Every structure is written in structure tokens, then in C-alpha cells.
Amino acid sequence: MIGGLFIYNHKGEVLISRVYRDDIGRNAVDAFRVNVIHARQQVRSPVTNIARTSFFHVKRSNIWLAAVTKQNVNAAMVFEFLYKMCDVMAAYFGKISEENIKNNFVLIYELLDEILDFGYPQNSETGALKTFITQQGIKSQTKEEQSQITSQVTGQIGWRREGIKYRRNELFLDVLESVNLLMSPQGQVLSAHVSGRVVMKSYLSGMPECKFGMNDKIVIEKQGKGTADETSKRRPSAPARSGKQSIAIDDCTFHQCVRLSKFDSERSISFIPPDGEFELMRYRTTKDIILPFRVIPLVREVGRTKLEVKVVIKSNFKPSLLAQKIEVRIPTPLNTSGVQVICMKGKAKYKASENAIVWKIKRMAGMKESQISAEIELLPTNDKKKWARPPISMNFEVPFAPSGLKVRYLKVFEPKLNYSDHDVIKWVRYIGRSGIYETRC
């Protein structure tokens, strides 16, 4: 298991050091500093073995978190734990920076004592931790309160405490998708997928039982089988239509509050949500993705010292919708000496420090197209190596889900308290963003 956990600043000075196992000594702290932080080269592996000691590290801005062990630990668990540790710290004191860590070092030690015991991760849900790690000391808790805390920390529903009350029961659902694309210069889709998240903010009283439904192809088809037998005979087009409205989900993962065995057997998503914001599910789709933009590049080399670049972007969604924050990044060779740009819409600038032309458009409606052309002057070089021509990348935000996912319902039941599903105010929002959206040129 995890033998020790260290936090360093960018210089390699230790900010936090907690040792859990006898086989990890103080020299381990220095070994990591010397061999990894001070190595000052690109990290070749997130796992390093130095003198039979293994170091796992992640970096958040310029802070290094390193877990150390001498045993054959579950490596995936160690990284998951390090991420979790970052989440917990962020939930307590915001951004993970040297300043914040130094200011909260007592708290961090207290957290580390609680969420890692002898190197075994324990309950690390912020909701539960905040009930008893408060930096206030234990203030005359009653016996009931104490046992409520312990039963929550160890219990089956460790992520939610009892007795939450709201005057207004409200929930927000955000479907956040990032659409990824790799396209060849000829416009062939090399790979495309959507990775989506459903983030829920719940302000609900009591211990509400929730059920979430979306246009999952498997569910829709299953339901269709039960009722659509006779209707489909009359209207042969029906199944085709429902097929269009439902989407095929390649895979999905859920927050630990979701009952996985129920999903496995019935494919229904039921859970008791944590209070406040959490990520209900993640999913991935690869079929029938709506690609919001198409990028058409044209690069022409004119002699050895000049390049002509023309890029057309086309928006491919309903004309009534507006895409925002559009940015096209066209890489330029390292030996660029000057660039002239003409664009029809938005603003374009050559940024020498980033070796790219950055073209920004604030808004763009669907089914439109726009164009930029640039002349790039090159310095003559005798460098034999050709320019690697990195792909043209794009950023944007659109108000729909490129995967086609639709929330069908989110039902709330709280049998003990006096409110029903109708009384809950629900909000749903779809945001599609670009992930890695690249077109080779």
C-alpha cells in the first residue's frame, strides 16, 4: 500500500510529508526531488522506480504530489487517490498553490490522517469529511451527532447526511459534452468521439430517491418492444423514427451513488444524490455524432520562403442556434518571418510566441461559412528537417449536445417528506464544447 505521501513546490521543497509505512525513510523525499523534480526534463513516466522504491506523481499547476511505496500496490488506485486528494483539498481551500498549501498545512495533515490509514484510502467524500474535519475542533457534539457522523462516514450512503432541509426543492442538470475529432486534410474523419458528463446540482430535502432517464437506444428499444408491437404494424416508419431520436452509448461510468447492479440488470439509473454539485455520469459515444464545424485547409508552398494558407470553416447545425467562443489555431513554421492575414469575420492575429495564427470569432449561427487566408513569409534555413505541420485545431461552444443525448426525465421520490416530484423545480442545460478538434493540413 501507499507508504508515504509528499507534496513539493516547483523548486522541490517539501511542503507536506506524511509517512505511513516503516519501509519509507526520509531519504525517499530527497530521492524524488533529485531524480524527478530536479531532472528538469520532460517527464517520461508518471511512475518512477528509484532504488526499489516506486514514486507515483501528479502535478497541479506547479505543485507536485508524490505517493511512495515499496510494495506491489494497486497503481490505478494510487493515481485515483492522488486525484481525489486534489479534489478534497480544492473543496476545502480552493486552488492548489504553494501559498494555499502552506496556509492550510495543519488541515492537510488532518485530512491525510483521516483519508489514508496505513496507506489504505478511506472515505474521501468531501461531503462527509466536512462534517467532522472542520478546523474548529469538536464543539460539544451530542452523542447523536457523533454517531450520525460515524455512521455516515462508514455507511452505505456515505456521500449524504440525513436531515437536509430546503424550502425550495430544486435541481439543475448540465449535460456537458466535449466533441473530439481528428480529420484528414481531405475531409475524412479519422476518429471522432464525444465524451460527455452529466453534472447535477441538487438542493433537495431529506433522502430523495432519484431516477434518471435519457434517450439511450437500449432502453428505448426495450420499451418499444413492449408497447409498439401493434403500432409498428400500422406505421412501419415508427421504429426508424425512434432510432433517430435515441443514441447508442458506447460506455458509461457512474458516480458511486448510482446502483450499478440495477443498471447492469435493468439499465435504469437510480440513486440517492449527494447534496450540492456532483458528476452523475460520464459517457462516450462514437456513432452519429453531429460535428458542429468542418475545417477545410489549403496549404500551398510557394518556393522555399513562402506559404499560402487558406482555411474555410463551415458551421453544421440548426440556423437558429448560435455557436460561441470560436477560435481557430493555424500553426506556422518555426522560421516564419512575417504573416499577412485577411479574414471575412472575427479577428485574426499572428502570435509569434505560439507559432500560430489565432483567428477568433465571437458568435456564428448554424449553416454559415467563413474564410481566412494568410501569406506566410519564411526565413531561408538550411535545416534539413522538414516542418512537422501540426494540425489545425479549433475551439468552440455550442448550445446542444453533439452526441444527440436528450434528458427524458429525472424523477424525485421522497416518501418520508411532504413533497412530490411535481414540486421539484428542475433545470436542464446542454453545452457542447470542443475537446481535441483537429484537422490535419
Add this chain to the structure above:
Amino acid sequence: MTDSKYFTTTKKGEIFELKAELNSDKKEKKKEAVKKVIASMTVGKDVSALFPDVVNCMQTDNLELKKLVYLYLMNYAKSQPDMAIMAVNTFVKDCEDPNPLIRALAVRTMGCIRVDKITEYLCEPLRKCLKDEDPYVRKTAAVCVAKLHDINAQLVEDQGFLDTLKDLISDSNPMVVANAVAALSEIAESHPSSNLLDLNPQSINKLLTALNECTEWGQIFILDCLANYTPKDDREAQSICERVTPRLSHANSAVVLSAVKVLMKFMEMLSKDLDYYGTLLKKLAPPLVTLLSAEPELQYVALRNINLIVQKRPEILKHEMKVFFVKYNDPIYVKLEKLDIMIRLASQANIAQVLAELKEYATEVDVDFVRKAVRAIGRCAIKVEQSAERCVSTLLDLIQTKVNYVVQEAIVVIKDIFRKYPNKYESVIATLCENLDSLDEPEARAAMIWIVGEYAERIDNADELLESFLEGFHDESTQVQLQLLTAIVKLFLKKPTETQELVQQVLSLATQDSDNPDLRDRGYIYWRLLSTDPVAAKEVVLAEKPLISEETDLIEPTLLDELICYIGTLASVYHKPPSAFVEGGRGVVHKSLPPRTASSESTESPETAPAGAPSSEQPDVIPTQGDLLGDLLNLDLGPPVSGPPLATSSVQMGAVDLLGGGLDSLIGGPNFVAPPAAAVPANLGASMGSGLSDLFDLTSGVGTLSGSYVAPKAVWLPAMKAKGLEISGTFTRQVGSISMDLQLTNKALQVMTDFAIQFNRNSFGLAPAAPLQVHAPLSPNQTVEISLPLNTVGSVMKMEPLNNLQVAVKNNIDVFYFSTLYPLHILFVEDGKMDRQMFLATWKDIPNENEAQFQIRDCPLNAEAVSSRLQSSNIFTVAKRNVEGQDMLYQSLKLTNGIWVLAELRIQPGNPSSLLLQLSLKCRAPEVSQHVYQAYETILKN
């Protein structure tokens, strides 16, 4: 006011100041002081001098302060054991506190203080806490047992904590169960023999129930524990798999990977014909792909594991090539791993896409990545024949870029392509020769020299080219030297007239001026060959080369199986067994995949199994080890050859196998003594190390004909059952013939005559080769000894047990029947020695379900004797190597009906005078394994 100020004080006399503050009356000041102490401790300053003062602050109501003091204690108690005792009282008191959080804190901290005297005081509170009413205290106490075990294992056993811990597995609270499982698993690891976890269907059921309810971390502990269980049959395996599959949708990647581990392991037990098997395969792919959208560090762990999974079960991800395409801003470690997997998944169906990608990658910036991409193009050419032409032209394009490392890498892979497709792409040699001067890496130089030597007849100035290398002969690395030697000898054999001087020059450089025994030996061998029999030399040096493998970098099958058991852990990231990087006794237990045990008996007879006729798709392949692609091409890499035994056979020596396998294993031998330079193997006594005796075994081929082990005669037919005729006998095998040695005794009162014998049909077609010859009538109380020659051409019928033989004997009185079991080793034929390449190919080709594992305890021999003893019974050692101090023998044998049995024998030291042998057998007809194992045991123990 912020806490960061504590990090900045570096005054002299600080300790003194702190001491004063710690003893202050004001609570706030005290707390401030303790914080300062902890901050100093963090940055590595020694503040142990403050021990008594800090401990004095322990008795406080302020929980925050208490925790800080505890933290200090955990750090320094070991260096100040006497003073640490001062803290005991507070601990014991806290363990009785009404607040469960404080009780748990006390017991948790006490477990971290590694001082004997404190440990003694820990026992009572711990016992209480294990039975505490509050689950929070119980789950903390469960882990504390593991802590205590780490300090004093004996104490834990004596105090009976292990039993209490076992009881906690049935606790009502899922988190207590999970922590108890974690603690027990850890303790069990240091006692591999003890049946501590005692996994049985009931306890497994409890764990599976808890799995649905506990935290994500608890699920990991439980899944990792489940993976150690071996279900009793395929039904149980399936039912566990069904309950584990929902975990594949968990958001925590570690839960997913641990679930994958359980499924991959238990799948071994399921029959491939089962519908469920197919369903499971389909269910595994999506979660594995999803892991690739995790953070880069986790992606790396996932990719390392996927690399193992695609080697074990390529069918899972065969359609998922695209997700492994490299993204422009992936970290380099993710890029390299993705590339590896892409090549493994490359097939005819997707090769066009893969090649297009690889070509993109070859223009990237990172040197390692570009090299790997170039190498990958070569591998594609070798793997998918249809793409070879395109690959070659892509490589030529890359050579035109003149980027030094790209050119070198391309030449190394083109050499492999030449090997795979002879006489197809040699037109590019001219282009390659243009780049001769730019090659500065040994591997590329060696590859180029090989090409020049191999195609000497087509390159007009081959002698000049090679001569130019010869000038700096002594500055070259060993692999280049060896290659140059061979290439010049090849050149000489092809163009003897012009190159005589050159060959003499290189031979004298190699034999007289070199310190490298490898080079010298090879030089001498060539010299002798050339001087005694040039025709033979030609046959040897220019012999046909065996095919090269399509797959490279494959992990050895046994290691792969072991690593599959470690999915998700560090071992799977390093691709090494835990014993390679974990110190001490922990985790050194070798894990292996469970054998398949069907609940319903299969009714396959051995005769229908495709014996000896491998239905392999890729016959005669030599896989290469690691990145040592050079090995493919008789580029000997010199001493550090420690790969799998079959990986390094030299190529052009095919027929003799003296240079290749012989020398390599000679070097690999542990007691290697440098042979005198001119020594010829035959002069070396058997007193040389095991490496040499290995060489003998390999070269002598059908060496010892002393015959296999003969069991003492046993009574087969007692006189009572046969009207006075008693028959005892045994089976022997000598110089290739089997016989049945019979002893007939007449215990009746009348003379017996007219003997005849007949066998019923049996599994291997054993039949008398001659009639039973009893020359004189057998008088009462007379005994006659007869040797009845047998052959194996009789009719065949599967018997139960397999080696059952029913015999009928007739005399003038009556016909008598008896049955006997013959030892299987009489059926081991003399030409049962499989060639190394064939061995590895066959080993891979035989499905793992056919593998059977046995243990032979208390073998009274030493390692050398084992091999020779087995050889005299026609079990041949094909190769031998040493893994982590244990000898591994790879053996083959063939039965009279052509069934090959392959064996891997791991020799472990048992008691001082005996060995513990682990035997894995692989055979296309798995029914024989049990009997082969018995034969092994008989041979070795007698």
C-alpha cells in the same frame, strides 16, 4: 494571519524559543508552537529535542492540537522510545472516550507508534475497539491489526486478533468488511502458506454482497482479494463474473481495472463455447476504451495493462484500433504506449489506416517516439504481407529525409524485411549504401553490415565496404564485430578469389587481438570450418534461415499469465513480477491463472486430438526478446543474454546449433569458466559448470542410450486367481524398443505348457511384437523369466485410465485375464527433442486451457541430476535458464503416437537435501498430462 509563516522561521536558538512557547500557559500560544514544530519537522529539521515538551501538550480537549501532537509522536517515538511511554496513559484513556472519533483516533495513532512498550499496551484497547459498537471505530481497529502485525506478527497471532479480524468479514457495516479484507490480505501475503483468508463459496458470497455497498476504495480491496480466489468449477466462476461485471461502469478507474483483473482471471476457467464467454468478451472492451479518457497518468496505467490484455486475449480489442491513435498533445509516455498497442492490433483489415498514422508520427519531434514509429512501420511490413511494399516505400521516403536517427532506425527495420521477404526488395540496397557514412549507432551499423554480407554477390564493392569497417575493428562494439566477422566470411564463401586476404585479416583480428571470448570462439570455429571443409562451411554459414517472427516484444507466456493476475498493480505497469522490485518476503508468491475445470466432464479422446500436427498459423518462428531486434539476425549481442531460452538461437548455424544455442547457454550458465581460447568442446570435462553440461546435452542429441527407468517387478496376476500361475512383471524401454519383462511362476502341482499372450485394444496401440516364447514346459515351483518385445502398432481404443492395459494369458489349463497400468515413460521416444524455435511456437500455439500444473515435492536430486536423469528416460531439455535464482528447464517429449508434450520445470530449493519442482505441462491432448506427471515423479524419485 496565515499559517505559511511557520515555514519561514530559521533563526538560531529557535528550539530554545519553541521550548518556552510549548510550556506557555496560554492555550493559543501552545498551539502556535506545536504548529511551528510540525512545520519544521515537515521541511526536515530535527526537532526531536522537544519531545517531552510536545508530549506535555497531549492532554487537551482541543482535537486539532491533539492531532498535531499525535503526528509528532508518530514521527519521533521511535527515536525516543523511553519518553514515548509518557504518552501511553493518554492513549489508553482516549480509547475509552465516549466520542467514537476520539477512540478511533487513539487506536489509529497507537498502531503507528513502533515502540515495543507501547505495543504491549495497545493489545487491550485494540481488542475492545475491534468489538466497539461504532462501525467507525471497528473499521479503524481492523487496519490497526495489520499495523500491529507489521510490528510484531507473533503478538498478533498469540493474542488471537486474526480470528477477530476474520469475524469482521461478516460485519454488518460494508466499510468494516472492506478494511478487514484489506488487512487480512496484507497479512496473508507475508504468510503465503497459511490459509488465513480461507476463501470459500460462503465467504465469497459475503464479499460480493459487501461489494455493492462499500466505498470505491473498499470495492478495490474486495475485488483485489476476490482475484486471489480460485473457483471450484466453471459454474462458480461464471456466477462470480456475473456479479462483478456491474463494477465495469464505476467512475473510479481502479475499480474498473480490478474488476477486469477478476474477469480476465476467471475467464480462464470458462469454456470458449459458452455463450457467456462471448458476452463477457464483449463487455470488456468498452470500459477499457473509456479508461483512455481518464487523466494521463491513469491512461498510462491503463495502457500498460491493455498491452498485457491484448497479448493474452487479442479478440477483446481487435476492432478498437482507432482509439489508440496518438493525439498531438498526449504526454510522451502515453504516446509511446499507444504506439505499442497499435502495432499489436495491426491486421490486414486496418493496416492502411495504421500506416497512414505511423507516417504522420515519423515526422514528430520527440526522438524516441519517432524511432519507435519508424520501427513500427517495419513491424507492420513483417506482420501484414500485403502492406510490405507500401511500408518499404514509406521507409525509403523517410531515409530521404536524411534525419540521422530516422535513417538508422529505418535501416535496422529494412534488414528485418529482407529476412522476411527474401529476394523481393533488394533493389533498395543501393539507396541504403549511400547512407553508410552517416551510421554511428552499433545496431544500425551491424544491420548494414549484415545486409552487405548477405547480398555480397549483388554489391559490386562489397569487399571495399566491409574493408572500410575493418579499419576501426577494435573500436566497434561487440555486435558490430561479430557481424563483421560473419559478413566477411560470407563474402569469402561467395567470392573466394578476391577476398582471401580480407578474411584472414578479420580472422586474425578476431582470434588473436580480441579479449572477447565470444568473438574469439566464433573466429576459431569459422577458421576451422574454412580450413577443414569449405563445403561444409558453406552449408553452415550460408544455410537457409528460418522465418522470423511476426510478433515481436511478446512477453513470455508464463510471465504474461502471472502479470494478468496482477492487473492494475505496479507489476503490470513495470511488466515485471513483483519479486523483481519488491524487497523481502512480501508479494513474492507466484500467482498463476487457474486451470480450466469443467463441471461436466468433456468426452474428448486423445486420439481425436490433432497430435503432432500443429494447426499453427505461424509455424517455425523465432520471437525476439525485448527490443533486441538484432537477435533476429544472428547479430549476437554478447554476454548479457538473459532472455527466454529460445530467443537467441543463431541463425545461419541452423544445422549444427553449436554456435547459436550452445554458446549462448554456455554464457548464460551460472558457473561459467572462460574456456581456453583454442579449446574444442570435446576436450572439456564434464566438471565444467552447468552451462557446459547444458551444451553437451544440446549437442550430443541422442546421447545416452542407457535406457529409461525400470520399475521393480510387481505381481500382476496372483496364483490364486489363475489356477496356480503367478505372473509378475514390469515394463522397460531400451534403445528405442519397449518390452514387457515377465516372470512366470508355476505354483500349481501340474506342468504348464502352451503359453500365449494377447493384449486388449488400448490407448496407445501396445501389442506384442512376437509370440510369447516359453521354451520348456513349466514344472511346478519353477520360475521363468521372459522379455516380451512390444510395439505400438496395435489397434487403438481409449482406456480409462489412459495407461490401462488388459492382458490375456493362455496356457494348457485355462485363459486368465489381468490388467495393469504401464508407466507412460516407456512410450517416450528417442527423437522427442523439439527444436527451440518449434518449442516456443508450439508452446504459444497450444491453448492455455491445456496447461496442467503439478508439484513434485522432495525430489532427492540436485538440479543437474534432474536434467540428466530425465534425459535418460527421453525427456529432453530443450533449454534452460535461470530466473531469480531458480532454474527453469524447458523440456519436450514425444509419445509413440506422435503426441508432443511440452514441459516447463521450475526447480525450487526445498529442504536442504531435496528440491521442490513445479511442473507445467502443455499438450494438445491434455488427458496425458496427469500420466506424464506420474512418469516424471517415478523417474525422479527412484
